[in-house]
Amino acid sequence: MHNGDVSVELARRVVAALDTALDVRITPAEALIRPSTREGADYQCNVAMSLGKRLGRPPREVATEIVAALDSADLVAQTEIAGPGFINLTLDRDWLQHRATALLDDARVGVAAVEQPRRFAIDYGSPNVAKEMHVGHLRSSIIGDAIARLLRFEGHEVIAHNHLGDWGTPFGMLIEHLIDEGWTSDSEHTISDLNGFYQEARKKFDADPEFADRSRTRVVQLQGGDARTLELWQQLVDESTRHFEKVYQLLGVQLRPEDIYGESFYNPYLNEVVEELEAKGLTELSDGAVCMFPPGFTNRDGDRLPLIVRKRDGGYGYATTDLATARYWAGERGATDLLYVVGTPQAQHFAMVFAASRQAGWLTEEHNAQHVGFGSILGSDGKTIRTRAGGSIKLVELLNEAVDRAASVVAERSELDEQERAAVARAVGIGAIKYADLSGDREKDYTFDWNRMLAMDGNTAVYLQYANTRILSILRKAGEEPAQGTPVLLAEPAERALLLKLLQLPSAISATTESYAPHKLCNYLYETATAFSSFYEKCPVLAESTPPELRRSRLVLAKLTSNVLTLGLSLLGIDAPTRL
Template sequence: MEQRFQLWGRLLTESKHHIEAVYDLLGVKLTPDDYHGESTYQPVLADIADELTRCGLARISDGALCVFLDGFTGRDDKPVPLIVRKSDGAYGYDATDLATIRYRAQKLKGDRLIYVVGAPQSQHFQLIFAAARTADWVGPATETDHVAFGSVLGEDGKILRTRAGASLKLTDLLHEGVQRAAAIVADREDLTDAERQEIARAVGIGAVKYADLSTDRIKDYVFDWDRMLAMDGNTAVYLQYALARIRSILRRADTVPQSGSAVMLTEPAERDLALVLARFGDTVHTALDTLQPHRIATYLFELATAFSAFYEQCPVLKSDGDVRASRLVLAAHTATVLERGLDLLGIEAPQRL
């Protein structure tokens, strides 16, 4: 038994190293101090079972300790149980998920508990949430959300896999994205090696992130490198390029008026851009309320498109006086919003592209 625990510990350590490597690629700021694996809750599982039994929620069924809740049925209208303790005395996912939500609600005092797990687990988490509320672990003021998401498909319409039929690793996709992006800028003589590496990393990883975040999360989507790395259309690189272009405009300007300076909206394209800019705050709040990041992505694409039309119809650097100043303010504000929006999606924006 001791050897098994030692082996388990080695595997756990290796898993953490892999997770941290993925976090580094994605720019995720979590550290080992921020996450608790299932094994963390092993010492309290017996207490979970006892507490649920004492409050009358759990009872023995076919030798297992189960929680049955009204309104949760499966095939043939049979009640669906949460199996707190199996008939052999072991504990599974139901028990650890119950222990987790109790910890997050009572110890961490979380006011909104968000579970990002695939759509097939919807009923399971509805059961977990309902049981936790019935046990008074989660109060009425605490929100519980299951953020379900669809599947990533290959061009054949099936779950994305390797040619050999194995599941693809996220790290492999991220590295491939960087390699493909590196090929795009490999011949750019106006860039240093460091700039090419920075762009390749930002564009490649941004493409993978944006493909996932720009789609309504509940829907399946087809993973297509050509589409994801296209310089036009609703892609990360299109937004990154739009921001880089605006930054170039601002660098070439002698001075850029401060935010809050007067803006004149005399042309339709100026007005259209200003109206899109005004919606940023509402878009972010809606995305947070609904837990739908694709709303931010859709907005950023609309903003970049509006700026492109504005730039084509309203000369910026070639204008004079107050008109020039006004258009520079619009350009600077657009850059700020694009940068903040991409940052909310966890996507880097290289200075040049």
């Protein structure tokens, strides 16, 4: 099977031509192969411009030599040099037709697995115990889950770790409040409102010095490993975890309880972390705190910024724990790639943690550490989305509302029975929330808008889901599934345009994972669905007047489109129902 898509193949040929004709070595990416915007051409190669500059020669001349040396008669039918030195490439129709036929039996729809799999450790989800998840955690779960699915599909090893906020000073007051509420380590209780519970504890802590004292003692007991304290703490963790599980399940996010590596998990490592940094001479005392000053981080006045590794009171904070995560995942678990899917406000924190971990030698040149940041979700007032009461919106309520709204959208159009409709409403409602989150540049804020995310046309999940069910219904009406080996015939430009789009799935996926940017796959899927819609308008499939071999060929294109849409949506974590 061909590895990658047409542009990859073309790039390979250009690389070879440059090597033989001009004695120049470039990477396939540097060949700058792009889909063409020119009528008649399928792709263009833009390498001659940059190369001309590099070699001090007219780009058109370079282009002419590349074309002369190009060994591509099997897949390129026509080349043309245009403008300052663009090389326009028209693919061979037979070659395209054979590719389409071959694609039909390929469950991966042309996407080859990577040759050198890496080991990714991805931190995502990461809510806090005894608090409701907020929309930041929603975004982290959705984006992290899509990235994990995509990387796994590419053949990488992916370890998800959920950095649960389950440790630190607030647990003193939370446990004391638990005791006041009559909890014992073996009683069965539930907290119906996590935020309420947290706020009550906080209120008492601020108002009642005796309670505050007890809380502080309790923190010391927790950190000292007192058995009864740990049992109560565990109850809080379990209670919250059950709540988070519910959200993950509703969302269809693949985080499991065994993926939890909360802050407490790193507690046993924190001493070693600090000792090692001290032994390596990387720390300084500043105001009684042990700090690192990774190079390149200063405030506006030019003062160096500290990364506090041990507080003045001897305690450890958020930064120490994250240093421990880098050391643990790279060192003990052999991860080559460390991704942290966390909101952009924490960008500096992660940049400093990575720099410090490189100084410590925990991260080396072999390691790729990335903060995969994201913006916030805004309400119609342009502010971070909140409920009317001012607290964060309850996620479970939001998700249930999405399903309810989807149910009414679906009810308008559907011939499904009640039970099917419920499943479809879930796929459409949850899909809408996820797709709205994934389809924009993740670093930007976006406005939460029910009408837009549930619109039947436009770049939405339901548009793609509906396009797919429409194709499946054409296939059902045809009464035949396209058989393996069915010849594909490209008669109309719309057929060719659709097939070219379908063949671009591999590069859409690699562009997406290269920059951890799910919106690139979303855009690709949307373009694919619109290419199908133009095709379907211009190329009748089931009409009497369509000759049988053309009908069969068009059914193959339809089936391939459905395969691309279904696979693409599943890689985003979105279900594609077979009927709507």
